[in-house]
Structure formats: C-alpha cells, structure tokens
Amino acid sequence: MMVYLMACASIMRTPEHFTCFLLLVSVIHAANYGPTDRIFLNCGANGEISDDDGRKWTSDMNASSSVGNSLASDAATQKPSVPTTPYMSARIFQSEFTYSFTVSSGRKFVRLYFYPADYAKHVAKLGVFSVDIGPYSLLRNFSAFETATNLNYDFFSKEYSVNTGSGGDLNVTFTPDPNTPDSYAFINGIEIVPHPDDIYSSKGFTLVGASGSFGIDNTTALENVYRLNVGGQTISASGDTGLFRRWGDDTPYIYGSAIGIPVAADQNVTISYPSGFPDYVAPVEVYKTARAMLPNPQANLGFNLSWYFDVDTGFTYLVRLHFCEIAPDKTKPNQRVFEILINNQTAEAAADVILWASESKVPVYKDYGVFLPLGSPRQDLWLALHPNTYMTPMDYNAILNGIEIFKVNTSGGNLAGSLPNPIPSQPIIDPSRVLPLSKSDHKGGIIGGSIGGGLAGIVFVSLVVCFLSHKGKRQKNQNSSDRTSNWLPLSLYGNSDATAKTYGSYAPSNLGRHFTFAEIKDATNNFDEDRLVGVGGFGKVYRGEIDGGTTKLAIKRGNSLSGQGVNEFRTELEMLSKLRHRHLVSLIGYCEENSEMILVYDYMAHGTLREHLYKTQNQPLTWKQxxxxxxxxxxxxxxxxxxxxxxxxxxxxxxxxxxxxxxxxxxxxxxxxxxxxxxxxxxxxxxxxxxxxxxxxxxxxxxxxxxxxxxxxxxxxxxxxxxxxxxxxxxxxxxxxxxxxxxxxxxxxxxxxxxxxxxxxxxxxxxxxxxxxxxxxxxxxxxxxxxxxxxxxxxxxxxxxxxxxxxxxxxxxxxxxxxxxxxxxxxxxxxxxxxxxxxxxxxxASVDSNGLTPSAVFSQIMNPNGR
Missing domain, CATH: 1.10.510.10 (Transferase(Phosphotransferase) domain 1)
Structure with a gap:
C-alpha cells in the first residue's frame, strides 16, 4: 500500500502550539514537536474517525498493497474497556502482506494496535504471526491473544523506533505462522509519527555492571517496553509533546509496600528547560510530579525505593531516568544525594539532581545501558534508589520523575522476544474490591463488609506473599523493602515546616477521636480471631466494644503487606471526618501508634447489602426492603x-x-x-x-x-x-x-x-x-x-x-x-x-462538608488501557 503525504499547507509556530495540515492525515494538536508526515490508519474501517485524543484516523480500505491479499472485518464483540478507534475493525491476512508507506527520512515511531477478538470466521487464539519492518524482526510467532491474556489486558499496543534512512518506502510486513494450523495475522491500527533523530541516540551509553559502553545510531531499532510518569497520573497521547507517547502510572511496578510518597510541584511553579535540552524529551507534567522516599530520614535508611520490570533476556536495554528537583526546600547541591542501582549494580553512587541541573525546577535525564544475558526467556530488570550516606547530605532521601526502558535490537536486527510472564488475575483493579468475604457465621455485621475482600482477594494476597518471598530470595544482596516496611504512622510523615511545605501536612487534624493502641487491643480482646468479621485488601476488620460493652465498633486494622497504604488511609480519614449524613457511614476515629494504621467506625449490625442478596444463609430481603x-x-x-x-x-x-x-x-x-x-x-x-x-x-x-x-x-x-x-x-x-x-x-x-x-x-x-x-x-x-x-x-x-x-x-x-x-x-x-x-x-438530611483536597490513592492498575 502506498500512502503519499504532502508537505504542510500552513505552519503556525508559537512557544506552545504547532498546527500542521496534511493532505491525507490531518492532526491539529498542541505540541512541541511537529513533523509533517504523521500517519494514523484505522485498519479495516471505512471513512475517517477521531479517537479519544482527538487524532483523526483514516481508513486503509481503498489502498493497495505491495504484496498479499487481505480482508476487512469488525470485531465480533466489544468489551466495555475497548475504545472504538482504532480497535473495533481489523485487517486480516492469511498470507504474507506488506504495507508500504512513503515517508521522509529520519527516525519514526511505529505503533501497532491490537485487540485480540474473533473476526469473521477467525478465532482469536489462532492469530499467530510475525511482523517485520525492513531488516528488523519486531515480532516472531506472536500471539496477541496470549499476550493480552498473560498481561490481563483487553487491548494493547507495541511501539518501535526505526530509521528510514534517506527516505522512500517504510515497509511493514505481516506473516501468519506457518507452524500453526489455520493461523492468520491481523492489525487494528498503525501509527507512524516521526521523532527527532537525536532524542534517543548516542555514541556512548554507560553499561551498568560492565566495562565499556554501547551506542545507538541510525542502524539501531528500539522497542519501548515501559514508559512511566513516576509519582503522577497517566499522561495520554494528547498530553505528550507532539510525539503521542503515553506515560503510564508507576505504582504497579513498585516492589513491596515501600512505595514512598508521590509529590507534586505547586500549580504556579514553572519548569525551565535548560539550553540544549529539547522540550520534546518529556512533557512538563513528567517533571512536575515525582515519587520520593518518606520525609523521615532515618526511616529511609532502612529500605530501597524499588521498581521491577518483566523483560526478555538476550538483549541490551536503554534505561532513561528523568529527574527534576521540585521540592521548594531543595535548591542547593548535597541536600538530597542518593544511589541508583540497576539489577543490583551501582549505576550512580551519588546522584544529586541539583548538581546535575545546576538549579531546581530544571529537568535533567540520565541514560544507562543494561545487558541481560540469554538464560531463561524472561527476567526482572530491577531499579532501586537508596539514600547516600557517604556524602552526608542534608536529607536522606531520593527522588525520581520518569522512567523509559527500550529494548535494543541484536546484531541480526532482532527485537522479537517471548510472551510476557502471566501476572495475577485482574491487576487493573484492586483484587480486594472484587468479591467480599465474610466468616461463615458472619458474627454480626460490619462496617467492613465493604472493606472485606473476597476469596479472590485472599488468593491474590497469598500469591503476592509467595511472589514477594520468591523475589526476596532472588535479591538477597539488595537493601530492599522486603526487610523494612514503609508502613509508618502519619506522625512520621514530617513535622518540620519544610517537610510540610514539600509534601503537605500528613499530621492528623480534627480527624475524629484518637484511640491509643492499648484501647484498640482492649476493644478487640487483643485482636481475637473470634471477633474477626471480614478480611480485605487493607487488612482485617474486627468487632470491637468500648464503654463496658455498651458501644460497639467496627475496627479496620491495616495490613503492612497490603498494597493499600498511607494514601487510602489518609483519604478515608479526610473524607469521613468532614462528612455527616444519615446515609453515610460514620467514622469514629483512628489509631496510628506502633506503626499501625487503624480506622474505627460505627458498627453495622446487618453487614453489607451483598450479604443479603446471594451466596448467603441470610433470609432474602423483601422487595420493599x-x-x-x-x-x-x-x-x-x-x-x-x-x-x-x-x-x-x-x-x-x-x-x-x-x-x-x-x-x-x-x-x-x-x-x-x-x-x-x-x-x-x-x-x-x-x-x-x-x-x-x-x-x-x-x-x-x-x-x-x-x-x-x-x-x-x-x-x-x-x-x-x-x-x-x-x-x-x-x-x-x-x-x-x-x-x-x-x-x-x-x-x-x-x-x-x-x-x-x-x-x-x-x-x-x-x-x-x-x-x-x-x-x-x-x-x-x-x-x-x-x-x-x-x-x-x-x-x-x-x-x-x-x-x-x-x-x-x-x-x-x-x-x-x-x-x-x-x-x-x-x-x-x-x-x-x-x-x-x-x-x-x-x-x-445533611450537614455541609468542609472543603476537601483531592488525595492520590495507591493504584493496583497495571495498565489503564485494558484490564
């Protein structure tokens, strides 16, 4: 298929906006980088349609191919999570097929979009195929169905960076797997977006844990495997710098319960890109949010802030880390110095963002190379930050704003790898929120039926515990959070004015009655299992009694191994302490002593609505009830x-x-x-x-x-x-x-x-x-x-x-x-x-609420694009 793109009819450039009109592919978008030959193909569809980011996708129906036959088909079903564009139609290939695009010279992002559904008479499981771009093998014996199943996604995309040399044709070839009976290839969408040649190129990336370096030049192809806005919200394609990159949430990749805390710059803070630092490297939103360690320096010495990433072995990886010091009290060198470890090897012994950038509110990035020898098909790539004590900085802390990880092609031009490892089911949504669990005799109702997790939640927690145990054995030499939790009381989240100014006050204020831990133990008979009325992702819920047994309480005790931590605890406190209504549950108070996080509510004698509808021994509710x-x-x-x-x-x-x-x-x-x-x-x-x-x-x-x-x-x-x-x-x-x-x-x-x-x-x-x-x-x-x-x-x-x-x-x-x-x-x-x-x-029947401030909540979401 030949797609001919004309030069821009009109270009208007301002510091923040770039408008480019194309003959066949029209995109109007606020951007910092504006190439002239963007292609958005909604494969198998008719006409032109815009996606949720406002990009216009054109049909490939009337285009001719260089080699091969194909047919167009709509997906048999549309899952609720799946956007219409570009996923609900597909081009199906039963033999080798090549798209040929006429493009300008230079590097291009090529993004392939997949929704593994049934198409016409083609069953999703039989879609096994290979994809090549020129001399590069992108995918081999690739099953979109198994990939989505293992990742628990409904749909997904793959992103590559390739160079088109002196211009001409960019050929994308799909080949059904000859070893799979009745196999076929398919594609839902193809996106081609030029990007600056030098954005990821260099002659000398440091190889961590090895001598020497490696380079990325115009003969190198890359696959982006992870791109994360650390500590911040997901940034959609329309929020990027004209390159339509999607920056995901980092919380699903954080190891253990030591998640640190997300921080954000004030709204009026301006991020200043330094001279020679192109503003298309990363959107400003990446540099205005970050993840830091706790505001308690001594607590930080006991753990690493760690992330792990499932990757293929036998490849070199480019790891790009984005930094920007946004804390108002961090303006000089040696205030925050930390180590950067990649795969348990020191990448930086004394990372000092201010020293690198010369001043605060100025972004900087660092690139590192990591080679994973071929062994088992896949392995975890680890990233860890730990305070540097040798430099005696003013604060034992660390900070990170963004992560990008690219796979580099082998000498033979291969980028194809194995299927991703299966992950515990339903990673997108907190599993404790799927199905409740109550004891067989229920022992009365609870506030916590709501919080009570389900059998699925318990299975998930068991898997996580086993998983973390396994990780701990494999990372014996790592100074990581498997030994020290960040499950610390709110009062440890900073008492100094500087800390409060940086992170916001975490100290309790007008949040209801403060129970001592002794009072909680007495109320629950030392957390007697006979008083257990529910189990959830946050922890266990007990029936409690105070005032000589005349007042009954529901006491939710946080689990230090839980993924739900400080943020959810704080959000619940803030919300319920300021809301009063007959039909909202009442928060009585809380306890934060001895590294505990405990919430105390009114006792709900009849439990949850669900417990009276199905899978219950309770008498069915009448229709009027x-x-x-x-x-x-x-x-x-x-x-x-x-x-x-x-x-x-x-x-x-x-x-x-x-x-x-x-x-x-x-x-x-x-x-x-x-x-x-x-x-x-x-x-x-x-x-x-x-x-x-x-x-x-x-x-x-x-x-x-x-x-x-x-x-x-x-x-x-x-x-x-x-x-x-x-x-x-x-x-x-x-x-x-x-x-x-x-x-x-x-x-x-x-x-x-x-x-x-x-x-x-x-x-x-x-x-x-x-x-x-x-x-x-x-x-x-x-x-x-x-x-x-x-x-x-x-x-x-x-x-x-x-x-x-x-x-x-x-x-x-x-x-x-x-x-x-x-x-x-x-x-x-x-x-x-x-x-x-x-x-x-x-x-x-209400009492007005005081003003509330949004609070970030720990996310169990693996990928907002699909579950």
Missing part, C-alpha cells in the same frame, strides 16, 4: 454529589460498600478511592482508572475522565443486583451472561428483562414498580455519561417506584419527615438526563 435500601444509598450518593461543599465522586459504588445498620438503614461506606469532583469550569477530573470489575463506568475506563456520572453507572449495576440477586460478575456463566450490566441491557433490548428477576420476588413486585426500577437502572447504564440521569433524578424515580409498589397493596413505608418524596409524580427520564437540579436541598 431492597427499595428502601437503594433509596437510602441514593440519598447518600446524592449528598456526596451535590450537598457537600465540593462535589465528591465515590468511585467504588457496589453492594459491598452499602452497609446496613440494626434498623436496616443503608449507609454508603469505603471512601478510600473517593475523589473531589471537577471545578465549575471543568466537566470532569482526569485520573487513573480505579474501581471494581463489573461496576466500572466504561466511559471512565476508556477515557480516564471521571465525573459523578461514573457513580451513577455503578449504582445502575447495584439496582440490577437487587432485582436479580446475582453478582455483578459471574465467571461460571456463559460468556454473554458473565457481566450483569451487559446481560441486563441485552435482556432489556430483547424485551425479556423480567426473566432476570430474583425467583424469590416473583409475584411480589408490582409490574409498574418493576418497570420503573428497570427503566431507572437501564438509564444509569447508558454508555455515555451525558445520557445518564443525575443521582438526584435516580432518587426521585426510586421514591416514585416505591409509591407505585405501595399503591399496589404491598403495605406502607414509614419514612422520616425529611425523606419524603418531593413529588408524587415521576419525572420523564428523557427530561431528567439534562435536568440535574430537580432535587433540592430539602431532600438532604
């Missing part, structure tokens, strides 16, 4: 969205986070992932995806743009759970029924929604009430947030549905005076989608 509980939860969420001083998005609405007190009053719980909503002049919050499988808003999942409508989607799943008494995800069912949300929408479309009704409820729900609740739930599950109702409108319609049930003779409902429906009529849902002001403050 279910409606009352959903109305109460909706009131709590509506208060979060509109009644507090700032909009608060819960971000983890599900039946295990709806608790029931002794009077069956519903209370929303677990605010560890909550986020303060967008300012009035913004429509959303851009943030890394967090939540629970089965409840996750597909629009939020695809675009990483969070709004209160994400909670509405999750609540829609809850409504279908109370209708059907089945979990949001059931992997034992047929493929089309695994997801309750997808199955319910399918049944609604077919007009058979009544078939999913809980058998216990048959004959007990009036048809009018069932229709109204189903209508509410379906509207909540709209694919686009703008088409979903507000939580206030959901509340309005649920109250009306309850009236419909009562009028059908199901009995009366006792409601408090401040919780009566605002109107006896139901709103039309088409109207309610756009009118979010219909519920007034009269429906909120």
């Amino acid at each position: 279910r409606l009352d509980i959903c109305i109460g939860a909706a009131r709590g969420l509506h208060y979060l969205h509109t009644g507090a001083k700032h909009t608060i998005i819960h971000r983890d609405v599900k039946t295990t986070n709806i608790l029931l007190d002794e009077n069956w009053v519903a209370k929303v719980s677990d605010f560890g992932l909550s986020k303060t909503g967008p300012a009035m002049d913004h429509t959303h919050v851009s943030t890394v995806v967090k939540g629970s499988f089965g409840y996750l808003d597909p629009e939020y999942y695809r675009r990483q743009k969070l709004t209160e409508k994400s909670d509405v989607y999750s609540f829609g799943v809850v409504l279908f759970e109370i209708l059907s008494a089945r979990p949001a995800l059931n992997l034992t069912l047929s493929k089309e029924q695994v997801s309750l949300a997808e199955w319910a929408l399918h049944c609604h479309k077919k007009g058979i929604l009544d078939e999913i009704l809980d058998p216990y409820l048959r004959g007990k729900v009036s048809p009018e009430c069932f229709t109204k609740v189903a209508e509410i739930a379906v509207k909540c599950l709209a694919d686009e947030g703008i088409r979903r109702p507000s939580m206030g409108d959901v509340l309005w319609n649920l109250e009306f549905a309850l009236q419909l049930q009562e009028s059908a003779g199901e009995g009366s409902v006792e409601m408090e005076n401040d919780e009566t429906p605002l109107n006896g009529k139901s709103k039309d849902f088409n109207e309610s989608v756009t009118d979010s002001t219909s519920i007034t403050s009269q429906s909120l």
